[in-house]
Amino acid sequence: MKPYKKMPVITFDHFQLRTITKKDYKDMFDYGKDEEVTSFLSWGPFTSPVEAKQAIKTIFYPRIHKSLPRGYAIIDLEKHKMIGTIDFHTKPKDKNGAEVGYVIAKSYWGQGLMTKALSHLVDVGFNHLGYDVIYVRHLSKNIASQKVILKNKFKLIKSEPTILEKKHEQISDFMLTYELTKEKYHANQQS
Numbered sequence: 001m002k003p004y005k006k007m008p009v010i011t012f013d014h015f016q017l018r019t020i021t022k023k024d025y026k027d028m029f030d031y032g033k034d035e036e037v038t039s040f041l042s043w044g045p046f047t048s049p050v051e052a053k054q055a056i057k058t059i060f061y062p063r064i065h066k067s068l069p070r071g072y073a074i075i076d077l078e079k080h081k082m083i084g085t086i087d088f089h090t091k092p093k094d095k096n097g098a099e100v101g102y103v104i105a106k107s108y109w110g111q112g113l114m115t116k117a118l119s120h121l122v123d124v125g126f127n128h129l130g131y132d133v134i135y136v137r138h139l140s141k142n143i144a145s146q147k148v149i150l151k152n153k154f155k156l157i158k159s160e161p162t163i164l165e166k167k168h169e170q171i172s173d174f175m176l177t178y179e180l181t182k183e184k185y186h187a188n189q190q191s
C-alpha cells in the first residue's frame with residue numbers, strides 16, 4: 001500500500017496524531033468558529049458545524065487523489081477531543097515533498113504542543129513518506145507560527161507581499177516561505 005494511504009498513529013504526552021475522519025466535524029467546528037484562531041488562515045471562522053463537515057469532506061478526504069495523506073487530527077487523549085489538525089496540504093510541482101499546515105484550539109496555545117506535533121510530522125514526511133523537502137509558510141504577523149517553524153529548524157527561502165481576504169477584512173502582509181531538506185534534517189539529528 002502507498003505510504004500516504006497508511007499513516008502511522010503517533011502518541012506523545014497525552015496527545016495523538018491520527019488520520020482525520022468525518023466524525024471529527026463537531027470538534028473542528030468548536031475551534032474553527034473562533035475568529036482569533038482563524039484570523040491568519042485562508043478559511044473561517046465557521047458559522048455552522050455543516051461548514052466543518054464540508055471542509056473535511058472536500059478538503060481533507062480528496063487529498064488521497066493527489067498522492068497526499070488525508071491529514072492528521074490532533075487528539076487530546078484525556079478529553080477524548082479533536083483539538084486541531086496538522087497536515088501536508090500541497091505538493092510542489094517540481095520537488096518530491098509537500099507543504100505543511102496546522103491549527104490548534106486557542107485554549108492549547110503556548111504549551112509547546114504544535115512545536116512537538118510539527119517535529120513528528122516532519123519525521124513522518126522524511127522517514128515514512130520519503131520526501132526530499134518540506135515547506136511551510138506563514139504571514140509575517142503570525143509570530144506564534146514563526147516560532148513553531150524556527151524551533152523545527154526550517155530555513156527562510158522567500159518573502160513576498162500578499163493580501164489575505166477574510167470575511168470582514170483584508171490583511172496586507174508578507175508571506176514567508178521556509179524549507180527543510182532531507183539532508184539538513186538528518187544533519188540536525190546528528191548534532
Ligand SMILES: CC(C)(COP(=O)(O)OP(=O)(O)OC[C@H]1O[C@@H](n2cnc3c(N)ncnc32)[C@H](O)[C@@H]1OP(=O)(O)O)[C@@H](O)C(=O)NCCC(=O)NCCS
Pocket residue numbers: 036037038040041102103104105108109110111112113114115116137138139142143144145147148
Ligand atoms: C500557530 C499555532 C499553531 C502555534 O501553536 P502552539 O501550540 O501555541 O505553539 P507552541 O506553543 O509550540 O509555540 C508557540 C510559540 O509562540 C509564542 N506565542 C504564542 N502566541 C504568540 C503571540 N501572539 N506573539 C508572540 N509569540 C506568541 C509562544 O509563547 C511560543 O513561544 P515559546 O516557545 O518561545 O514560548 C497556534 O497559535 C494556532 O493554531 N494559531 C492559529 C492557526 C494558525 O495561525 N496556524 C498557522 C498558519 S501559518
